[in-house]
Amino acid sequence: MNINYPLELPHTRTVDEVVEEIKSHPAKGLSPADAQERTKAFGRNAYESQAQKSLWMMALLQFKSPIVYLLLVAVAVTFYFQNTVEALAILAVILINAIIGFLMELQARSSMNALKEMDVTLSRVIRDGQVQEIPSEEITPGDLIFLEAGDVVPADARLVEANQLQCDESSLTGESLPTEKNTEKLPKDTTVGDQHNMLFKGTSVMNGNGKALVTGIGHDTQLGTITALVEASGEQETPLDRKIAELSKRLIWVTLLVIVLYAITGFIQGKEWVLVLETSIALAVAAFPEGLPIVSTVALAYGMLLMAKRNAIVKRLSSVETLGSTNVILTDKTGTLTENKIYVDTFSFTDTQVKVRIEDKKFKFENELSAENEEQYQKILLIGTLCNDATLYQEGEEGQSSGDPIELALLQLIAAAGKNEKEIKETYKRKAEIPFSSDTKMMGTLHHGPDGTFVAAKGSVEQLLEQCTYILQKSEIESLADNERQKILKISDELAADGLRVLAFAYRENVDDDAGDFLNSLVFAGMIGFLDPPRMDIKDAILSCRNAGIHVVMITGDHPKTALNIAVKVGLVDAGTKQVLTGTELPAPEELSDDWKRRILETSVFARTTPKQKLDIVAIFQEDGNIVAMTGDGVNDAPALKKADIGIAMGLRGTQVAKETASIVLKDDSFTSIAEAVAHGREIFQNIQKFVIFLVSCNLSEILIVTVMGFVAPASTLLPLQILFLNMVTDVFPALALGLGKGDNTVMNHPPKDPAAPIVSNKDWVAVGIYSAAMTAAVMGAMIYADYRHLLDEKAANNVAFLTLVFAQLFHVFNMASADSGIVNNEVTRNRFVWLAIVICTGIMALVFAVPSLRTVLGLYILPVRLWVIALVASALPLVVVQTYKAVSNLVQSGKE
Structure with a gap:
């Protein structure tokens, strides 16, 4: 070579x-x-x-955190006081946290790489x-x-x-x-x-x-x-990342305020500065949810991978959050609401219609073709062969068929009719072409044939008729009169009303070779009605979207009657509805009145629209405050896909421009996959909310416990090392399990969320306060009760508080089920990852108490069984209280209804 x-x-x-x-x-x-x-x-x-971070760099970046810097200060302090064991233990916890973070980020990277491989x-x-x-x-x-x-x-x-x-x-x-x-x-x-x-x-x-x-x-x-x-740019921060960062900053400021108040109060009370410092460090450790950014990334990546397996490739992490807010879906008709399995159904020769079908690769007329229409029929077959860019491979031939579905249907018809496509194209050499465009809605080709030049043209009936001067009828070419034009248009409307997609065919002979625009003075040959059956399996998906507060709108370039026929059959509009807006009716954007805008917002079917009008319709819905998802497949859909909040491209028939512009690519082009993507997007965001609320409530309970114990029993307060262990064991694993859950079954029974709303709403903050207060009360109650009954020393009191908080946080994961779900059977109890996380955490706790050196490092020792019973019973109380409150609330709510 x-x-x-x-x-x-x-x-x-x-x-x-x-x-x-x-x-x-x-x-x-x-x-x-x-x-x-x-x-x-x-x-x-x-x-x-953009080169991926090396594994070494990814490992080093796990130590780039304010909490790590704070812990290193704690290490220095403990070394200064010659407490080598505790210093080494804190270093070990820093390392373990880094290892967990590294493994989680590696898993997220693997998930994202697998996602990219699916989008070929x-x-x-x-x-x-x-x-x-x-x-x-x-x-x-x-x-x-x-x-x-x-x-x-x-x-x-x-x-x-x-x-x-x-x-x-x-x-x-x-x-x-x-x-x-x-x-x-x-x-x-x-x-x-x-x-x-x-x-x-x-x-x-x-x-x-x-x-x-x-x-x-x-x-x-x-x-x-x-x-x-160009140097590789930094990773782009998603809206979700920003919301999590804002939440973390708020927690840090709250903690700093608590630390300052505690330190001032402690010094006024004459406490030793070392004890004040250790408690302050414990408060700082308790405040920061170390696993939050990593868990959110893993949850998103895992969720996106599941969505890809369900035929929706999500290309941007931020799109998941936007999906949960979508309340308007603007969808195409062909292939999305229909099967996109197009085949020839009817020939129309102006004076008669002939139904056809293909059986066993053979072409059959359902009613007899008259001799008068034979020449029209042959001309249509010739035009359909020549004015065609598709490639059809029959069974047994090597290669994959490709091209426009209608052009493929024509080639299948031609093959079934016993014609040899390749021989015809060899006989009529193509010399020039006017490609199809969404503006002209026509395509034409110029050929050199055995009898001279020949023009083949096909396109929409309205557009092609304007270029026709003559008509072929009964083997004779006659002038095309106005009444004949109206008759053709009426027949086209009737075919479209039956759900057929109608295409007109025309030709011209002996054209000048040098003619630049040869699509004029054409001879009208006839029409073909193509059948693209509606996807009947999407009726449930459309109903689901309606129940979820989502307005589904069809926007198509097809005939208005065809569009309405399909819309009724799939349940997009009710039977008897006649409200369809066409592109010719829509005024220019600068001429839109408030009445027109309201009419557009209330319309569910748009037909004969141009790409520019699609863009304008998207803008009108967005200006009204809607979050718009837009489907598209062509190059001219790209502006609307980019303008929409969520651009959804068709993976099967979509152009590469559409796929690269869109934020989601459907592998099967089905509306059902759109509805499932919206539902799964809501589930993913719901999972993110759950583990954020779980982590925040756990960390807030730690802050409250350390603060209260700092005043009530400063010598027994939780140690920084114990809190780090809590965050590593009882925070990260359950939070990650919540992030990988399937969500509840009622996710599509509620209206979309407000995209501007924070992850933790005011209502959620109230719940977080209740959860934290309940866990704090349980820990303090267990410690006080155990001290009252058994006269605990400082270490025993610390151990009881530690154990109670460990299991209270583990039980707390079950409080994250939806308020209207069952107590026993809900999305959390059905989540196998939650049970796996509890088993892992319990196993780690057993290992800690089984290994003497680990007990020593964490300041633990073997407690009597009675103290274990007190800790376990107290740790279950917050779960019992919260679930009882939810059950009563549900009963009250159902009574009102």
């Missing part, structure tokens, strides 16, 4: 010169063997946009003359790539063919307008922004299509060069 790579200045060379130097073929591309050899030689088409970008390449889809990372120098509107360019490449090709290169050049592309060679000093014969990795195709030979991959691309020059 002797190729010139990386190819320098490919824009200065002709297509033939590039083909010679890159050792490829301008029509057939590489052979699979050549591609494999080049991949081994030049590597994969990938680069790290595919590109179309031509190898040995066959179009096939492969992962973009497998593209190699010399590959011939095929691109059309909606694709993201996977590598730098020299164009060999361009049909009205336009690319958005703003990400590379900053130029906002699309760049027109051609194949002509350019001068050496042409800047990147003016290299119109080149395609660049990371840019997107906005219009047309083309073929290009890959000249640069990975780091050898323009984007790769820029990436290598």
Whole structure:
């Protein structure tokens, strides 16, 4: 293999010169063997946009924390007083905390890496003359790539063919307008922004299509060069991270205030400064929820991985929080509310309709085709073959079918009708093309055939009729009269009302080869009604969204009657509803009155809309204070996907531009997956709220206990080492278990949460106060009662307080069940991770008491059974009190209802 790579200045060379130097073929591309050899030689088409932290750096960063610095001060103090055992013990706890943090972050990284592997970008390449889809990372120098509107360019490449090709290169050049592309060679000093014969990795195709030979991959691309020059930016803080940081700061300020007040009071009372210092350090340790940031990251990553397995790939952590707040879903029709299994249902020849079906790969008319319509039928088949960019592989053939579903349905029809697609295309050589666009809603191709030039065109009935001057009827070409146009439109409406997607077909013969716009003076040949059955399994999903306070809106470019038919069948609107707004009815944004805005907000079906109108509709819903999720699949949907609070791209039929713009990609294109993603997003955020409230209430109880004991029994107060052990054992494991739970079954029976609301609301703070007060009362009550009955010394009192708090916090995890869930059977008791966490924590406690050296380090010793009984009974009291309160509240609430 002797190729010139990386190819320098490919824009200065002709297509033939590039083909010679890159050792490829301008029509057939590489052979699979050549591609494999080049991949081994030049590597994969990938680069790290941001290098991950090394394991060593990740380990060192576990020690970058205010609490660690504080503990190191405590170590220095204990060494100063020659208490070597305690100093070494605190160092050991610092190390153990770091190990746990490291393992959790490593798990989070593994989950995120697995998530990225699920989101594979595919590109179309031509190898040995066959179009096939492969992962973009497998593209190699010399590959011939095929691109059309909606694709993201996977590598730098020299164009060999361009049909009205336009690319958005703003990400590379900053130029906002699309760049027109051609194949002509350019001068050496042409800047990147003016290299119109080149395609660049990371840019997107906005219009047309083309073929290009890959000249640069990975780091050898323009984007790769820029990436290598830019220093890796820091990790972006999500809204959830900010909320957790704000919560932590609030806890620290509260603790500092308590420490200052305690220190001042202690010195006034004449307490030893060493005791005051130790208690103050204990208060500081108790305040900071060390595991909070790590547990939240693991919970999000794990939840996102589960969502990916349920067909929703979430690309941004912050999207999970936004999902829980979504109250409007703007959804496409085709493939999302329908099965996207399109097939030909009806031929319409103006004066008659013929139902068709395909059985055993054979084409059958359900009612007889008249001889008068034979020529129209043959013309439609010819147009459907020529005006078609899809690739169809039959069973037994190597390769994967690709292309627009309607075009694939046409090819299946043509094959079933006994026609040879390849022979037809060989006979009618394509010379030019006007690609389909969402503005024109038409596609046309110019061919050289046996009888001269031939134009094939297909598109929406309304748009294509405007370009038609003649009509083919009964084997005769006649002028298309206005009454005939109205008749065609009426038939189209009737077919659409039956739920069919209608496409018109037209042609023209003997056109001037040099005609730039050949889509005029066309001959109308007829229409085909395509059936895309509604997904009947999504009715429950739509009902679930309604119950959850989510307004589901259909926005489609399809016919209004087709859209309404599908909307009724899937339960989006009630039967008998006729309210549909079309794009032609919608006024411009600057002309929108309040009445129009209210009408738009109350509408559930929009039809014949343009991409610009989709963007305007998103903006109107957002201005009304809604959190909007928007689905899309095309390049023209990208602005609306970006504008929406949550952009959801279709994974099966979606363009790469849509997928890269969106924050969520659906692997199955189904609305059911959207509803499940919203529900799971709510579950994840609900889990985050639970473990945050759990950690905060546990830490606040520790603050209260240390403060109260500092005044009541300063010699028995909890030691910093004991509190660190508590935070490590009874905080992190149960909190992590709560973060990995499935959530309660009523999550979609409540309205969306306010995205501006903090993680811990005022109502939650009241609950946190009650939880903390209950655990504090239990600990102090156990210690006082044990001292009253058994005259405890200082160490025994400390041990009783410690044991009571350990098990009170473990039992407290069951208080995190939803208020309206059952006491015994709820999302917490059903969470296997919770029971595993309790077993682990209990096992660690048993190990501590079984190993004398560990007991000594933590200041513990073997207590009499009666003191264990007092501690265990007292530790269960907060759970009993809270659950009793919830049960009574539920009874009162049900009585009111």
